[in-house]
Amino acid sequence: MNTDLLLDELASLLEVPRDTLLPDVELDRFETWDSLTKVSLIGVCQDRYDFAADGAMFDHVRTVGELLDVVQGAVGADGPDAP
Numbered sequence: 001m002n003t004d005l006l007l008d009e010l011a012s013l014l015e016v017p018r019d020t021l022l023p024d025v026e027l028d029r030f031e032t033w034d035s036l037t038k039v040s041l042i043g044v045c046q047d048r049y050d051f052a053a054d055g056a057m058f059d060h061v062r063t064v065g066e067l068l069d070v071v072q073g074a075v076g077a078d079g080p081d082a083p
Contacts, residue, residue: 001049001075003068009044010067013037023065049075 011018014032027033038058045053051074061067 001072003072005048006044006068006071007064009048010041010064013040013044021064023063023068025064026062027064027067028062045071045074051075 007021008018011021014030014037016030038055041058042053042055045051049071053074057070058067061070
């Protein structure tokens with residue numbers, strides 16, 4: 001899975017510069033990390049990565065790195081937009 005594309009999408013949803021999304025950055029530091037952003041991210045997962053995410057999938061995600069791990073675990077390393 002191409003994580004750069006997911007990070008670009010996440011930066012757009014959070015309305016932050018892409019370079020602020022480092023793996024250890026906590027998502028709660030962004031004012032725009034809320035239920036609406038999570039719903040939008042679910043849509044990105046369905047449209048871009050072709051898997052059905054649900055809201056609970058992101059409930060325990062705290063950092064950008066954890067978010068990438070969750071999505072990559074669902075899509076697989078060889079999923080859409082690999083490498």
